[in-house]
Amino acid sequence: MQDITQVHQAPELGKAVASISPWQEAWRRFKRHRLAYWSLWVLGCMVLAVLLGPLVYKIGVNDVDFQSRLAGPSLKHPMGTDDLGRDILARVLYGGRISLAVGMAAMLMAISVGVLIGAVAGMARGWVDAVLMWVTDLFLSLPQLPLLLLLIFLFREPLKQTFGLELGIFILIVAVIGGFRWMPVARLVRAQFFSLREKEFVEAARALGASTPRQVVRHILPNSLGPVIVAATIDVAAAIIAESTLSFLGLGFPPDIPTWGRILYDGRDYMDLAVHWAMFPGLAIFLTVLTINFIGDGLRDALDPRRVL
Amino acid sequence: MLNYIFRRLLIAVPSLLGISIVLFTVLALAPGDPFEELATNPNVPAEVRMMLRQQFGLDDPVWQRYVRWLMSMLQGDWGFSFQSRVNVDQLILQRLPTTIVVIGLSQVLAILIALPVGVLAAVKPYSWFDRIASTIAFVGFSLPTFFTGIVFILFFSIYLGWLPFVYRSDISATGWQFFWEHFKQSIMPISVLGLFQAASMMRYVRSAVLDVIRLDYVTTARSKGLTERTVINKHVVRNALIPVVTLVALQMPAVFGGAIVTEQIFRVPGIGSLLIDAILRNDTPVIMAVTFVLSCLVIFFNLLADVIYGWLDPRISYG
Numbered sequence: 001m002q003d004i005t006q007v008h009q010a011p012e013l014g015k016a017v018a019s020i021s022p023w024q025e026a027w028r029r030f031k032r033h034r035l036a037y038w039s040l041w042v043l044g045c046m047v048l049a050v051l052l053g054p055l056v057y058k059i060g061v062n063d064v065d066f067q068s069r070l071a072g073p074s075l076k077h078p079m080g081t082d083d084l085g086r087d088i089l090a091r092v093l094y095g096g097r098i099s100l101a102v103g104m105a106a107m108l109m110a111i112s113v114g115v116l117i118g119a120v121a122g123m124a125r126g127w128v129d130a131v132l133m134w135v136t137d138l139f140l141s142l143p144q145l146p147l148l149l150l151l152i153f154l155f156r157e158p159l160k161q162t163f164g165l166e167l168g169i170f171i172l173i174v175a176v177i178g179g180f181r182w183m184p185v186a187r188l189v190r191a192q193f194f195s196l197r198e199k200e201f202v203e204a205a206r207a208l209g210a211s212t213p214r215q216v217v218r219h220i221l222p223n224s225l226g227p228v229i230v231a232a233t234i235d236v237a238a239a240i241i242a243e244s245t246l247s248f249l250g251l252g253f254p255p256d257i258p259t260w261g262r263i264l265y266d267g268r269d270y271m272d273l274a275v276h277w278a279m280f281p282g283l284a285i286f287l288t289v290l291t292i293n294f295i296g297d298g299l300r301d302a303l304d305p306r307r308v309l
Numbered sequence: 310m311l312n313y314i315f316r317r318l319l320i321a322v323p324s325l326l327g328i329s330i331v332l333f334t335v336l337a338l339a340p341g342d343p344f345e346e347l348a349t350n351p352n353v354p355a356e357v358r359m360m361l362r363q364q365f366g367l368d369d370p371v372w373q374r375y376v377r378w379l380m381s382m383l384q385g386d387w388g389f390s391f392q393s394r395v396n397v398d399q400l401i402l403q404r405l406p407t408t409i410v411v412i413g414l415s416q417v418l419a420i421l422i423a424l425p426v427g428v429l430a431a432v433k434p435y436s437w438f439d440r441i442a443s444t445i446a447f448v449g450f451s452l453p454t455f456f457t458g459i460v461f462i463l464f465f466s467i468y469l470g471w472l473p474f475v476y477r478s479d480i481s482a483t484g485w486q487f488f489w490e491h492f493k494q495s496i497m498p499i500s501v502l503g504l505f506q507a508a509s510m511m512r513y514v515r516s517a518v519l520d521v522i523r524l525d526y527v528t529t530a531r532s533k534g535l536t537e538r539t540v541i542n543k544h545v546v547r548n549a550l551i552p553v554v555t556l557v558a559l560q561m562p563a564v565f566g567g568a569i570v571t572e573q574i575f576r577v578p579g580i581g582s583l584l585i586d587a588i589l590r591n592d593t594p595v596i597m598a599v600t601f602v603l604s605c606l607v608i609f610f611n612l613l614a615d616v617i618y619g620w621l622d623p624r625i626s627y628g
Contacts, residue, residue: 035444138327140559141611143603145566146584150600151335153588241453245570248455249585261455268459268574272467282456290451297447 029302036298039291046288050096059087061094061258073276080276082266091258092281098259099240099285102174106239109178111232114185119216121186122193133190136183144180148242151176152251169253177242185231192224226303233296237289244285260285317615321608328604329382333375336597382601388594390587397598401580405602408579411498412568418503419510426507427514428546434519442511449508454567458501458574465497472497476577498575502567506560513556517549551622558614561607 020028031037073080080088121132152172159168196202197220205219244261246252253259255266260281267277381387387397430439465472473494521527522545530540569581576582580599587595 134323134327138324138331141324141562141604141607142328142331143562143565143600143607145562145569146600146603147331147335149569149584149588150332150596153591153596154335237451244453245455245566249570249573251585251588264455264459271459271463275463278459278463282459286452286456289453290448293447293451 026299026302030298033294033298033301035294036301039294039298043288043291043295046096046284046291047100050093050100053093054090054097057090057093059090061090062086062256080274080280082263082270082274082277088263088277088280091263092260092284095259095263095281096284096288098170098253098257099243099261099288102170102177102243102259103236103240105170105174106177106181106242107232107235109174110181110235110239111185111228113178114182114231115189115221115228117182118186118189119193119221122190122197123212123216129190132186136186139180140183142180145245148176148180148246149249149251152246165254166257169257173243173246173252177239181235181238185228185235188227188231189224192227193220196220196223229303230296230300233292233299237292237296240285240292241289313619314612314616317612321612324608325605328608329379329601330375332597332600332604333378337371337374382598387598387601390592390595397594400583400595401598401602404578404580404583407577408568408572408581411495411502411571411577411579412564414495415499415501415503415506415568416564418499419506422503422507423510423514424546427511428518428541428549430511431515431518431522431549432541439515443515446508446511449504450512452505454501454505454570455574457505458497458571461497461501462574476575494575498571498577501574502564502571505567506564509560510553510557513553514549517552518545520552521545521549547621551618554614554617554621558611561610565603565607 082088082091117132117136121129121136155172156169159172162168163171197215202215202219205215210218243252243259244264247259247261248265250265253262255262263281264278264285267274267281270277387401390397390400393400426442430436430442433439476494476498527540527544530544531537535544565581568579569584571577572579572581573585580602584596584599584603586592587599
């Protein structure tokens, strides 16, 4: 394999042809998608703000200031304050860390489970495949939100006791959200495996005596990653929405940990007095999800080699 | 046709069993005793508690408990609510019609918006109409329902004061007034859910129509001299709808999730708000029953999608 690609990339007839790696090519295609490109910048800025913001912006998350309760946006409090006079910008920045962390962790979980199940089903075929796909279809037809609520209701207390308050809830929410989002990935990976395992280059590897794990890890999996990356992007957005939905229903993180959904939930009772309280966290969720979805759309264009751009 | 529906019903049985196994496993794995409400209630003497445990068979082997639980679920014996001291099936029957109406009407709204917009966008791809519609659709499904709900309340109830933001089931008016009041208070929940659905549905319709519109038989239809209208309505849309129906059926679990959130925001007395109330009050029998009912509804809608599928595509044999 190595030698063949070397030959192909070698400059022909003395002309220096700059070789473009597949990733550079994907980046070039990605930049063509204007909205996706700008979304990447906006999302990058938001991630930076959330990561570095609390270091620069010194007002504490739980600093109570009764002098300015329910105050609108001002220079002192750019996003206003809530009913206890706590600064909403500080809370939104802090909540962003949790929301993004939950999104990333749940995505990693969903992708790992999905790739594992899809790969096993795709390589094993036969009854293993049939059983795994039945389970996948079953999970697809489960009503996810009610089950999420049920699981959190049943397992919240014990996990809180074992891992402590924040970590326990974090593990639970990530596991539950991730556990309900692996099915599309598993199907994608399985379909990719079915077509790739019959391709000539895999056959060549097999003929050279590559073991099944090596065929999978070195040859099949890297070639099936395109759709998986797209699905992973969309999953981050879906997990962020799921987490804020749970918090919004009052069943996510406890009240003293401000996630975006939780701030929105607290703020909705004061909509007539303090619009900003619910608006800013809501806008944060919306902007994050929108940019991630646009990036996913751009990646879909960029990573699909059949699409002409 | 009946034969076909019957066969689909038979295929739905294993998935229902699977769902019931998942539900029961979750309940059995849960640490502590889900029925501990009775156990921790100081008014219940120890002997009675032991009798209750025995009566519910909480000390039997797991598979026996599963079979018994499944049997009672199937017979409609869903236990009774710890909180309201009413049989769970009555509670659910009270709440279910509201949810079905809200979900049904929002689906109708979604189809009414998504179908024409999606088809128009696909007929002239990359036109300004397509670009605007696609961007709005993108924004639409990036907006979580709880946020749209809040924005709607803010705008229509607080700022404009047009619509009530709390759903009331005890409207005293009669006749037309009654319908008008109900209509007014249903607008917001239905449109929040419907618009969210319409956004993703529009994208499905657009890409499905794009796939179909370049096929040879469409060119044939055009060259026969059929009007563009007939070609699109009779030849393109009908075939494009086949994959759309599948995708919409796959969306059903998400729709029920959205319904739970909307019911919670607008205080609609449906099955979703029943679930949330039950969870906040540790009312285990109600939680289990509502989850089970929602699972059954999802399976039912998948079945419905299969039937519609067969109607749209005569190549699928009913035999």
